[in-house]
Amino acid sequence: MSDLSIDFSKNLSEENTILTFTEEELAGVPEDFLKSLEKNEDGKLKVSLKYPHYFPCMKKARNPETRKKLETAFNSRCLKPNTAILEELVELRSQKADILGFPTHAAFVLDMRMAKDPEKVRTFLVDLAQKLRPLQEQEVKVYLEYKKEECDKYGYEYDGKIHYWDLRYYMTMTEERQYAVDSNLLKEYFPMEVVTTGLLDIYRELLDLKFTQVKDVEVWHPEVTLYSVVDRESSNLLGYFYLDLYPREGKYGHAACFGLQPGCIQPDGKRQITVAAMVANFTKPTEDKPALLTHDEVETYFHEFGHVMHQICAQSEFALFSGTSVERDFVEAPSQMLENWCWEKEPLQRMSKHYKTGEAFPDHLLDKPIKSRIANAGMFNLRQILLGMFDQTIHTQKKVDTAKLFSEISQEYLGFPSTEGTNMSASFGHLAGGYDAQYYGYMWSEVFCMDMFYTRFKKEGIMSPKFGGDYRRYILQPGGSIDAADMLRNFLGRDPTPEAFLISKGLNPNA
Known part of the structure; x- marks a missing residue:
């Protein structure tokens, strides 16, 4: 395996x-x-x-x-080899679960997660899909209107359907038309250097840390940078992190945080510091322009750097519980919670400056991406549910035709099948990279992250060092040494609820 x-x-x-x-x-x-x-x-x-x-x-x-x-x-990348690999993995995982006395691989995996069992996950995804369906239906009507208009204007054939190759095009058009978001204009305010400086400054203030770039050090590529992290109050060194932000041949193709050395107590009683690397594939600088990030990329940067902070701020005794070694269906919550800073005025202003003029983000431009957060919320989140449901379904079976199943579940949740001859799951790296039977965790943990953000920061101050300190103490510091449910109760002062998540999607939780 x-x-x-x-x-x-x-x-x-x-x-x-x-x-x-x-x-x-x-x-x-x-x-x-x-x-x-x-x-x-x-x-x-x-x-x-x-x-x-x-x-x-x-x-x-x-x-x-x-x-x-x-x-x-x-969606045909690595089609033949990886389809065969994934389908063999499904069979082997099922056999392993059987040997260990579990009915399915999903049941085996979830036994040590917050959700505990596959039925609870299925209920969670189905309930959420029902609540999001009305949003998605409205969105598809708009996409079809735009599509008819485009086809009439440019002489393309109109078939009255949305296909996979239409989705991002009309989602982007919706953002631009309904919220007047010009993503190319926004990019001009997000040069990489300004975003990095602003991002580090926000995390420094929020979590009471000090970041220092380490120069003249050996790294694996000239574009990679290394930083040290020190606790400002005690001046203790907490760890180091690498930033490897641009694409190149043969490099990991997504964005992720990798733990390179876990923080823990060594046999001599001294603390081993944490080392982590953030890897991304942001647009590279050109001869006449610096690297300019889209707002999506800024959000990705903030999210993955949140994982870096989880790694470095954790102070568990054992390496087994270091950093992000929490229940897998909670691991995204701390980072997703911090994504909210990319949708608030003050943090966005601190991370932006026009690459030519140095001009600050004008308010009239800033309001638009903030309001656009709920654009396409139905379709985007139903796609996440589709991926989570596909992952759960293949891992409750002994054998599976992944291309056929993905197309069927796509039809059920998005309203259209896969493009003929493709199999998205052959390039769905999460399914072979440690997220098997756990992809639902992105949505599961988003419910918790929104509750944390709305209950504490949104009500009482998003740059509050007091709540940042509580967040570091109750959520980041324990690593995996405390159950996630207990960490949430400690931070919220109560059990978590889904209301804030539904509000964040533009839904009325009481409807």
Whole structure:
């Protein structure tokens, strides 16, 4: 199983498909993005399936055939080898659960999680889907209106349906039209250096820490930087973290935090410090522009850095409970909670400055992305539920046809099947990378994170060092040495409830 998981990830990281398009086929995509693309000998533009290429095209390429080609290729990455690997893993996991006396792999995994059993997870996902369905139905009506309008305007065939290759395009259009969010204009206010400085400053103030870049140190690539973290009150060194922020050939393709050395008490009674690395694939700088982040990328940066802080602020005695070694369905909550700072005025102003003029984020621009947070909430969250439900379903079976099942569950939750010939799960790294039977945890933990944010910070001050101190003490510091349910009770002063989560999606929890 371990070898298969490694092969699955290796196949993904070595995947290097290139598609070529004319400028006309990429109409609608930002000019600066087109300029950054290499050309082949025929003068066509080369587009890879890595995030910094794929997502700008899927969000803005007007031609549906271009999007279809890209989406088909993207969801066919490693199709043959990884489909076979995933389906073998499902069988082996089922056998292992049987040997250990559990009815299914999901039951085995959840036994040591907050949720405890697969039925509880299924109920959670189904209930949430029912509440989100009305939002999604309204959103699809809007997407179809926009699609008809586009087809009439540019002479494309209108089929009255939304497909996978339409989704990000019309979600982006909804944000731009209903909330007047111009993502390309917003990017100009988020140069990487300014975001990094602002982000570190916010975490410093909130958690009472001091960050110092360590110069002249050996790193694995010239773009990687190293920082030390010191507790400001005691001046104790807590640990180090690396930032590896840009894509390159053969590198891990997503964004993640990796623990490199756990914090713990050594046999001599001294504390071993924590070392962690944050890895991402943000858009690289060009000759005439610094690296400019989208608002989504700023949120990703904040989220993954939250995991870094969880690693470094944890003060558990044993390495087994160090940092993010909490129940897997709680592990995202501390970082998701901190994402909220990317949707509040003061933190956004501290992380932004126009890359040319140095001008602060104007209020009229800032209000728009903040209000747009609930844009596409139905479709986005139902897609998360689809992924969680797929993960649970394959891990309650002994054998599975992953492509067929994914398409069926997609039809059920999104209202359309997979694109023919694709299998998204062949590139669903979480299923081979340690999240098996646990992907629901993103939504599960978001319920807790919203409760923490709304109950403490939103009511009483998002930059409050007092609540930041409580957060560090009750949520980050214990690592996995205390049950997550107890940590939440200690911080909230009560059991958690889902009301804040529903409010954050634009729903009335009492309806």
